[in-house]
Structure formats: structure tokens, C-alpha cells
Amino acid sequence: MLKKVLQYYQIFCNLSLDVVLGVICCMLPLPKLLAITLPTSWYVSLPLGTWFIYLADHVLDVTRKKQAYPSPRHQFIKRNLKSIITLMLCISVVMGWYVLHPFSYLLFTVGCTLAVCVAIHLIIVRINPTQPLWYNNKELAIAIIYAAGMYLAPILLLHQQNKSITFPIYCALLLATIAFINLLLISIIELQWDEEMDNTSLVRVLGLEYSKSLFLSLQLICTLSITVLLFLAPTAYAPMLLSYLMISLGHLFIYTKRATLNHYLAYRKLSEALFWLPFMAYFFYL
Numbered sequence: 001m002l003k004k005v006l007q008y009y010q011i012f013c014n015l016s017l018d019v020v021l022g023v024i025c026c027m028l029p030l031p032k033l034l035a036i037t038l039p040t041s042w043y044v045s046l047p048l049g050t051w052f053i054y055l056a057d058h059v060l061d062v063t064r065k066k067q068a069y070p071s072p073r074h075q076f077i078k079r080n081l082k083s084i085i086t087l088m089l090c091i092s093v094v095m096g097w098y099v100l101h102p103f104s105y106l107l108f109t110v111g112c113t114l115a116v117c118v119a120i121h122l123i124i125v126r127i128n129p130t131q132p133l134w135y136n137n138k139e140l141a142i143a144i145i146y147a148a149g150m151y152l153a154p155i156l157l158l159h160q161q162n163k164s165i166t167f168p169i170y171c172a173l174l175l176a177t178i179a180f181i182n183l184l185l186i187s188i189i190e191l192q193w194d195e196e197m198d199n200t201s202l203v204r205v206l207g208l209e210y211s212k213s214l215f216l217s218l219q220l221i222c223t224l225s226i227t228v229l230l231f232l233a234p235t236a237y238a239p240m241l242l243s244y245l246m247i248s249l250g251h252l253f254i255y256t257k258r259a260t261l262n263h264y265l266a267y268r269k270l271s272e273a274l275f276w277l278p279f280m281a282y283f284f285y286l
């Protein structure tokens with residue numbers, strides 16, 4: 001029974017639905033926390049947009065070369081490439097419909113901005129440079145897009161309503177840092193796979209030891225920043241900040257136990273599941 005459950009969950013992960021669920025869990029508390037009303041299209045287009053980006057990223061990986069891929073996620077994408085491309089087209093249609101009906105100038109502006117960033121990111125992924133170039137930082141690009149997709153529309157709406165955007169910006173920067181730490185952690189653990197697949201990663205550019213030092217330094221900075229904000233931010237921010245702190249500490253746990261968690265790729269499953277934690281904050285705002 002357990003083996004069957006794990007098999008179906010692996011398909012769930014292969015389709016990057018674990019990431020999509022993380023986006024939903026991170027975004028739902030924000031309107032309640034910030035006391036704003038966002039259109040339905042925001043709730044639909046953001047998870048769908050994230051899903052499209054992750055699928056596109058994996059499709060670009062498997063179409064660059066004809067070699068066999070060691071990652072179960074890439075193997076699944078390559079086996080079902082035509083179906084995945086069809087799925088991406090369907091996602092695009094649904095996403096476009098929700099952005100335009102009813103039309104929201106705010107979301108259209110945010111969507112166009114993010115679309116340009118995503119297009120640039122995917123072009124760089126396709127080129128796949130492994131040299132130490134200033135723009136060769138896939139992990140940071142994804143982390144910024146992830147956090148911007150979550151916070152950009154709420155921050156712009158708060159600004160339009162002449163409300164303070166200071167602490168929302170701090171939270172956005174924290175989420176971007178946490179997402180970057182997550183991706184850096186995975187790149188450290190999966191360095192051998194990236195080398196076999198000839199995929200670009202920051203770890204390949206910086207080297208393993210320097211990347212480990214960077215990971216631990218960012219962990220410390222992130223933990224200290226959240227602790228300070230817990231004292232400075234309004235009380236309403238505490239549940240969200242505590243969930244971010246749990247994610248950060250969860251990454252440190254995965255890093256220290258990465259050899260043990262290698263079985264069934266538990267490190268990756270757990271690292272994505274950490275982003276489900278902000279959903280707990282949602283109940284505090286009901």
C-alpha cells in the first residue's frame with residue numbers, strides 16, 4: 001500500500017504539482033494578512049503560471065540533448081513530452097482567459113512584467129551557460145520570480161490604496177531568500193546529476209565548497225532577519241514570519257540529513273513540502 005502511495009506521489013511531483021501546492025499555500029494568507037481584496041484571476045493565474053514555468057523549464061532540459069536523464073522527474077517529462085506540451089498549451093489558454101475575463105489592469109501589468117522575466121530566464125536556461133557570467137544564476141532568477149509573483153500584485157495594490165508597503169517588501173525579500181536557499185540546497189545535493197545532464201547551476205559555477213558556505217551564511221542571515229522582524233513587525237505578521245522561519249530551519253535539517261534523505265528522493269519531496277507550511281498561518285487570519 002505504501003509503495004503504491006509513493007508511486008502516485010512521485011507522479012504528483014514529476015508534474016511539479018508539489019511546487020504548485022506550495023504556491024497556493026504561500027499565497028492564500030496574504031490577502032487576509034494585508035487586508036486587501038484581490039481578483040479571482042490572481043488566485044488562478046499565479047498557481048497556473050508557476051506550473052507552466054516549472055514544466056517549461058523541465059521540457060527545455062530534456063529537449064537540449066538526447067541523453068538519458070538520471071532524474072525521475074526528467075525521465076517522466078521525456079517519456080510524456082507530447083502530453084506535457086499539450087498540458088502547457090491548455091494551462092496557457094486557461095491562464096489567459098482568467099487574466100482577461102474580467103480584465104484587471106493591475107494583474108495584466110504584473111503578468112506582463114513577470115512574463116518578460118520568465119522569457120529571459122527560459123532563454124538563458126536554453127542556452128545553458130556554465131561559465132561564471134553575471135547573469136548565470138538560475139537559482140536566483142527563479143527565486144525572484146517566485147517571490148515577485150506572490151507579492152508584486154499585493155504590494156502594488158497597497159501602494160494604490162496609500163497603505164504602508166514596508167513590511168510586505170521585507171516579507172517578499174525573505175521569501176525570495178528562502179526560495180533561493182531551497183534551490184541552492186537542491187543544486188548542492190544534485191550536483192552529480194547536473195554534471196551528468198550538463199545542466200547549468202550556481203553550484204557548478206561557484207564550486208561545491210563555496211556553495212556550501214554560501215548556503216550556511218544565507219541560512220544564518222535569514223534566521224536572524226526573521227527573528228528581528230518578529231519583534232519589529234505588527235503582531236499580525238507573526239504567523240507568516242514563523243512559517244517562514246520553520247521553512248528556513250527545515251532547509252537546515254535537510255542539509256544536515258541529506259545523505260539519509262537520499263532514499264526515494266526524500267530530500268526533494270521534503271524541501272517542496274516545506275512551502276506548504278504558510279497555509280497554517282491562513283487559519284490565524286480567518
